[in-house]
Amino acid sequence: MLFNPAIAGLTFRQSLARRRWMIVVILAALPILMALASRVYRGDDEPISAVVEILSTLTVVVVVPVTALILASSGFGAEVDDGTVVYLLTKPISRVEIVATKLLVTAAICVVATTVSTLATGLVGLHELDKTRLVLGFTAAVAVGSALYTAIFLALGLITRRGMLVGLVYMVIWEGVIGSLFPGARSLSVRQYMLSITDAISTVDPMVHLSQLPKATAWEMSAVVAIAMVALCIHRLRTFEVGQAS
Numbered sequence: 001m002l003f004n005p006a007i008a009g010l011t012f013r014q015s016l017a018r019r020r021w022m023i024v025v026i027l028a029a030l031p032i033l034m035a036l037a038s039r040v041y042r043g044d045d046e047p048i049s050a051v052v053e054i055l056s057t058l059t060v061v062v063v064v065p066v067t068a069l070i071l072a073s074s075g076f077g078a079e080v081d082d083g084t085v086v087y088l089l090t091k092p093i094s095r096v097e098i099v100a101t102k103l104l105v106t107a108a109i110c111v112v113a114t115t116v117s118t119l120a121t122g123l124v125g126l127h128e129l130d131k132t133r134l135v136l137g138f139t140a141a142v143a144v145g146s147a148l149y150t151a152i153f154l155a156l157g158l159i160t161r162r163g164m165l166v167g168l169v170y171m172v173i174w175e176g177v178i179g180s181l182f183p184g185a186r187s188l189s190v191r192q193y194m195l196s197i198t199d200a201i202s203t204v205d206p207m208v209h210l211s212q213l214p215k216a217t218a219w220e221m222s223a224v225v226a227i228a229m230v231a232l233c234i235h236r237l238r239t240f241e242v243g244q245a246s
Contacts (some may be wrong), residue, residue, distance in 0.1 A: 002100040004093060011105040014074045024109075027067050028117035031059045035125035042144040048134060051125035055138045059118055060194050061176075064142055068110045068149030069167045075102050075150075076157040076233075095237040099230060103151060108148040118142045137201035144222055148190045151229035158236040186213045190225070193218040 010124040016024070031054050038050045122135030152170070156163035186192045195211040196218030 001210050002097055003104065004097050004101045007098060007101040007199060008105045008239060011075060011102050012109070015071045015106055015109055017074070020070055020074065023070055024113050027063050027070075028113045030074055031055065031063060031086060031117055031121040032124055034058060034144045035121045037149035039125060039127075046128050051122060051134065054121060054125065055118060056198075058197065059114070059121065059138070059142060060145070060191055062196070063117060064110075064114050064145045065149050065167075065171045065175075065190070067113055069153050069171075071106050071110050072150045073157055073164045073167070075154045076104050095234050099154075099233040103154060103230065104232070106154065107147045107150040110150050111143050112220055114142045115139050124197065132203050134198075134202045134223055137198040141197035144197055145194040148225055148229075151226055151233075152190070155229045155232045155236070157178070158233055171246065183212070187217055187221055188225075189213075190222075193222050197222075 034054045035051060038054065039047070042050060068104065118139045119135060122138070126135065153163060153167050156166050160166055174185065175189045175191045178185045179192065192213040196213045196215050199211045200215040200218070
């Protein structure tokens with residue numbers, strides 16, 4: 001069995017506790033509000049370019065990773081801090097089941113929030129879901145990115161007590177600075193995966209996007225990162241000593 005209802009309920013409450021749900025809602029609403037403002041002030045003047053700008057610079061760069069970080073940081077990090085991880089580790093529950101349940105629930109919340117936000121942004125900015133499959137491409141990319149970021153930040157929560165800080169460093173320094181300066185680093189950038197997936201699905205002018213990673217590489221590395229993070233979480237739980245939580 002790979003899904004535990006009790007752990008799922010606990011994870012859901014942890015993810016949205018302490019007003020985290022309010023932050024998630026605000027983040028999800030930002031691109032929609034930006035699209036509405038753009039529609040009001042710019043009218044029908046280049047609506048596709050406006051939506052691309054909002055989704056590529058706000059949703060992909062800020063909303064998706066920050067939402068995942070907020071939700072995933074409580075997945076294991078909060079339990080390690082308050083000692084409730086001891087309860088899980090002393091129960092006859094497989095580590096695979098714990099990781100799978102937490103990842104599925106946390107990723108599901110993140111994916112729903114970000115994809116609904118992306119679809120709504122497209123509807124508001126373009127008046128309809130356009131024929132270029134632009135919104136569809138961004139929505140699929142956001143779903144993949146949300147799941148990957150969630151897996152990464154869940155693993156960070158198990159590896160270090162400063163998982164949120166390390167996650168911010170990864171987003172700002174690695175993806176924002178190093179990824180833009182060194183082409184080789186882009187193969188380890190979830191942001192680049194999302195942009196490449198958007199390009200692969202949409203049929204708009206390829207010059208609209210700024211994807212700097214081959215599409216095949218984006219799909220392959222997405223799978224590699226997901227598997228690696230899940231394996232890391234399972235390994236970490238198996239080698240986790242109960243005394244470490246105190």
